[in-house]
Amino acid sequence: MTDWIKRTFWQYVARLILRNRIFILLCLVAVTVLMAMQWKHMRFTYTEANLLPDDHPVNQAYNEFLEVFGEEGNLIVIAAKDSALFTPENFNAWNKLSKQLQAKPEVSMVVSTDNLQKLVKNVEKQQFELQDFNSAEVSSDREVDSLKNELFNRLPFYESLLFNKETQTIRTAVYLDKEIVNTKVRKHFIFNDFIPLIEDFEESTGIDLRVSGMPYIRTLNSQNIIDEIGTFIAAALLVTSLIFFFFFRSFRATLISMVVVITGVMWSFGTLGLLKYEITVLTALIPPLIIVIGIPNCIFLINKYQQEFNKHGNQAKSLQRVISKVGNATLMTNMTTAAGFATFIITNSKLLTEFGIVASLNIVFIFILSLLIIPIIYSFMSIPKTKHLKHLNKRWINTFVGWMEDTVRNHRIAVFIVSLIALIASIIGIYQIRISGSLIEDMPKGAAFFDDIRFFEEEFDGIMPVEIMIDTKRKNGVMKPSTLKRMDDLEELIREIPELSAPISVTNLVKYSKQAFYNGNPDYYQLPNSQENTFILSYAKKSSSNANMLSSFVDSTGQVARITTFMKDIGTDKMEGIQEDLDKKIKKALPEERYDVTVTGKALVFMKGTKYLVNNLIMSLSLAIVLISLFMAYMFRSFKMIIVSLVPNILPLIITAGVMGYLGIPIKPSTILVFSIAFGISVDDTIHFLAKYRQELAANHWHIRKSVYRALRETGVSMFYTSIVLFFGFSVFMISNFGGTKALGGLVSMTLLFAMLANLILLPSLLLALERNIANKKVLKKPYIDVLAEDEEEEETTVTP
Template identity: 65%
Template sequence: MLKWLSTSFWDYIARKILRNRVFLLILVLAFTVFMASQWQNMRFTFTEANLLPDDHEVNIQYNSFLEKFGEEGNLVVLGFKDENFFSEKNYKAWEKFVAEIKKDKATELTLSIEDLRVLEKDTVAQKFKLVSFVNNDSISDRYLKRKEKEFFNDLPFYEGMLFNKESGAVRFAVYLDKKIVNTPARKEFIEKHLSQEKISAFEKETGLDLRVSGMPYIRTLNANSIISEIGLFVGAALGITSLLFFFFFRSFRATLISMFVVVIGVMWSFGTLGLLNYEITVLTAIIPPLIIVIGIPNCIFLINKYQQEIKNHGNKAKSLQRVISKVGNATLLTNLTTAAGFGTFILTDSKLLSEFGVVASLNIVFLFILCLIIIPIVYSYLPMPKEKHLAHLGKNYMAKFIYWIENTIRHHRVAVFSTAIGILVLGIIGIYQIKISGSIIEDMPKKAPFFKDILFYEKEFDGVMPLEIVIDTKRPKGALKSVTLRRIEELQETIIEIPELSKPVSIVNLVKYSKQAYYNGNPEFYELPTKQEEAFILTYIKNSTQKGNENMLKSYVDSTGQYARITTFMRDIGTDKMKKIEERLHDKINHIFPKERYEVSLTGKAYVFEKGTHYLIDNLVQSLLFAIVLISMLMAYMFRSFKMIIVSLLPNILPLVMTAGLMGYFGIPIKPSTILVFSIAFGISVDDTIHFLAKYRQELKANNWKIKRSVYATLKEAGISMFYTSVVLFFGFSVFTLSSFGGTVALGGLVATTLLFAMLSNLILLPALLLSLDKTIANQQEFLEPTLDILAEDIEEENSIEK
């Protein structure tokens, strides 16, 4: 028997806690102040979540791309679909709106109607020069209408980039300084120039419906939504759990004590983020409300046990000691299994998930220590509970609920097993219908204005999520060779045929535009030069990029001329479609780019996220299996019985299968948010199993190894706490459905559903399985004395505790 988990150990802990009350309270206060001081180190992440490890091939390719071409996510787009834009009044209003953006040092480049440049041929210098598309000295309604016609008809280079010729939609670009894209300066820029107030004022002045999007804008508003929801979740979790707690216990005193404990736990969780210098991400943001939801069941078990002891013998000192000594092991083990559910995320190579697992599992252990210290100490200073405070222990609705369960497993055990098998079969069928989603924007708030703008750009310009193709020609200046240009053009034609991708942009577009400019801007000549034309047109291009005017090329070709990029944007598509698109592109790439001469790779934020989703799913399935194995080993060590391992696992695996099946039937995809459900739910739901089996083994010894009598006795005592805690957990996790983020809603709803069915499974299927083992255990070898005393045995006398 492990000394540190023995009954005598917990007796010793009980004495130490109750004899050093003042010191421990001061220690808790001091540690809380220390953790609060760490809040200043908390910061919201300004980088995007990367689900892949740093040394993953896809990450290496993406970082290589960034080194050559710089940050791709620095583009903000502003646009509208309104023919009234090309009027003197609206043009000047737009010019005034953009002028402030241009002046900001965070702006690297703007591509707007008033500063739009077009290529013209300079026959004297034999080069192309950039001239203004609009003469600001000639602005009038008539002039702008003429320019509108030229804009849509004579500039095929900008089609798909700045306008949709078919619908008349227009968009302009703001390129931010790449150095500030992943810093707080990005947020300052967006809030200064593109706040809702600024946009509304412009719309009111012009009557135009301004649409704003692009990764910097989306990330900033998305981050603001996450920050605003932290307070919502904490407040909602405190509100719902305190109401439920009061409903069960009908005691303001017990409710306030519990709220006090979990509020300190929340403070410690924020402090942990600051102490470890972790950023607040979409995952770590949900830890504080999680602490509330998980902490309240601890309070329920401890306070419920205290009140049961008071009702049994009326001795406060003995009751306080037993709160610690009798349920110390059980509460510790249940918290450890919950922490293990979150701790499995640490095993992944994803920094995002690993940090979430570290903070969550640490604070669950912290919470156990807080509950074990504060609740007995606070009650030691308070008067004895009154009769009204103990009335909930004999509530009629609970008696009726327990009686219904007893009747079900006594008379309808075959129906219980049949139902379980049916759920298992239906769940497995549903699992085969689950789809995988690797979309960046799927979990973003659907009702937010910026999400509606995303849909606008998806419809008019085929999306805002960048997908990049990098061509390594394996030799300097190889990207400008005519053979390479024609291969790139052939690949771009394939991209154009894919409806989920936007019109691609590359060096090919620039070369085509150069030929058009060479032929005096005639759009009919927007095509690659012929062999005969190459010599003099490419000479114009090379002359144009000399003397510091290399901006024409640097966006499409790296400084050595060896690497070229093709940029396209993709709609919000599912992983299945993305996989088919990837296969189609790879087939085309392998066909037109010989491997001995070219190396072509796909990258970009959308591609990295999609690959990260698959990587995450593979890792979390392994983590869930590891959690099941770990908890199985814990059960084996506790009960030393193979049958007990099976009996304990079945009621907890069944709800997971059922939830996975529901996801398949209702079209809820597997994605980074929903894959978390299973490890979290399993780690929490197994707590009820531990409590039930611990009490069951105790009843077995008290009832001379009679299974039936022991099961029903266990139901009457452990069933109430299991019901209370499960209801609190159900409604506690349900607060996440208040979120505007689809992933958080799915996480909360699925965990809540899983835990509700896990409660029913542990209260109905688990006892039914125990009753089916045997009529009377003559062979007690199946239930040897456990390695751990999970619940201390009742004894008549306890050593008195000094107050």
């Protein structure tokens, strides 16, 4: 009864599609136009990917810091390491660049040699004042040398912030307006104002400038994502169309498939706009993913149409059977693929949840588009010619299928031994995998700004901010001598950590005040003792200049202070070790009973996000396995068949994980996606094979060996076609400049290749080896859902050309 209902349903769907083809085409055009109208709502991300839920303690701590001190990622730094800078012409040009930047409305402040101010003592007023370091253009080498000497030898307050004394590298700090730093205004400023000014300076002076800072890096990185979307789509279309044409040798079949996937791409962009999701490094992958996943649908449908027409030469019957037979199979396989992506929704990470929603929805959309467009367009076209059907009898394909059958028939022991060796070797490799949570690891290694990141790491010990927020639990507690001493002790301990830069805090300003009190003598750049405190404090209280400088380091109540340091680009494992070391130093210098100390910053938030993501993605992969196992159980009603079907799909994942360990590819947000994506796609082959196998068992009176070999011959060609398309389709992502995207493409391609071999060789071998325990009427009962319907005479649908 269930089979009759299912067959009747799909026959009804076939009649509905073919009898209303013009109306359906008009509806598809209308929906496509509506989706295209949603493109205007697409937004490109202007912030780093936050992998943590909003209510996570680490996120809450970071947001609390932002509430007290404001956006910390608004600094852009420009540096020059060239002795030619210290000539009158070039030094004046360097200062002019600072003036030009300061004049921009998007810039809140520039700290450079142009506007650098020295803290000096006014004896008459008994207060500190700010005096210009460089008040006018220099006109001689002597003036430049004098300023250079004073900067490097008499202003330790600015060391690490504006210069490296050892290498004589000098830099300018540009602070963007905090209100625009996470908006599209930032992008406009950097591309239209900032970069042209840098290029003009380099052209006029011949000095190579280095630029970095999170706003600058994020802007160029986002632009790379935007640029790659078009490249990926073009490459995916080119590769899949060439492979498709190679298999089918038909321009019209290739063209129809391109119409399907291009429409799918338009819908995917429309979905992003409709849901108002940002385009991130992950959601940018969805349009080319739809191409790669959509082409196998086209292969199954067009291949079935040509097979049916080759049998009986009736176009109407062929088109109806395409929908009623392959429609059911492609629905099941697309649903398992969509389920693999949908499991990302449970991660509670906004980045992955949005990716999972859009990807799973559009996999369903591409199935619907394939099922509607291909039969309808073919119904308007002339019948296939002999040349269109030649590919059905290719000798090399028959040779490949023959090799698989021979391997399964005569070399099963070798198959099991190779599989076991691969499993053991992979488990060893898995133990060598490391977890990475670096903000910049996946950024384009060939980009100029990546070289600049390394430059700043070498010269100034990093660009990723780590913030230590100290709550003294009492008003004006920060400026207490005991607190300043403890903070200074902590900063000395931080300097002992090679991966962190010299810290910057209120202690630097207090030390500078003492130096100013002693007429600028750098030997007195240190915290004042108890006797000096009284005199220096009296000067500081009268100084408005000190109050302005103090606001960057202490909150308005004087209760909370910050210590800022910068971290080099290191892996998560090292970062965790540094955090543990830092926590010990903090507890030693600032006792918990007297101070509340929070360690935060972009680098640490990203590290915690990676750890959180890895744990949640393991859960999502487990959920994908459970969901698909339940689906297999519903299909075959056999627990033993579930176990057998999972083996050829989980083994490739284990092998891939082992390869990652051996090749040093870390687990990170991009590579962890490989497993859920590959599992959701590779299980499609298992469903096709087992469904055909069960059908053959019934047709061959439960003759197991005969059924296995016939199922292998029947499904081997289509599985090979689709696997090749998927392999080369995902390989397209390897042209990316982003390390994570490149690794994702390579690893998914490799996993799907392993999965194809496992499903075509290991799975049949297991069925034959366990034939008495598995393939019998008691174990393998008639399924609830028969994916491949039996061949039978169906009502023909009249299609008027």
